[in-house]
Amino acid sequence: ETGVTQTPRHLVMGMTNKKSLKCEQHLGHNAMYWYKQSAKKPLELMFVYNFKEQTENNSVPSRFSPECPNSSHLFLHLHTLQPEDSALYLCASSQGAGEPFFGPGTRLTVL
């Protein structure tokens, strides 16, 4: 595997479900990110991790819970989501303050 990988690529869940998104980077980067991309809205930065420590939480609702066990892996745990949370969730990694490299994304639909 190379670059940044994300699983699953597509996810449909009900509002009462609990699911997790997984991201893995194979670039040796120290920083990892979660972004949300909704239709016709700019990419929204959700969380930033630097050397597996959270450095940024952009007022994200608690129904989104990130986990970063090491610099290569990042999870986003989802529970009791709302239909408006349906979006493309993108994971990215970077070396320091350099440009983020994005994974392919998870297309999430909340019914």
Next chain:
Amino acid sequence: QKEVEQNSGPLSVPEGAIASLNCTYSDRGSQSFFWYRQYSGKSPELIMFIYSNGDKEDGRFTAQLNKASQYVSLLIRDSQPSDSATYLCAVNDGYSSASKIIFGSGTRLSIRP
């Protein structure tokens, strides 16, 4: 609140012509500037970055930065149908050990044959 502004388009350009994409940003302390290309249903792909005032060329792409005017642009020469995509401008302060990049909403570019 830090903002990055782009014209949403669509910008329609004939094949072979120059496409010009523009972006303004609000944070005068911004240090790093990026252009990403995003095809429909795909994730953003970095195509250019620029840190200093002036022009930076890479193949058919030229990024231009004017920090005094808080303006960054992307020129695409000899436009091809494969250049049809949404182009995202992104800006960060460059000081953080991890990036806090702010993205514009993107400009949709359409290259007509």
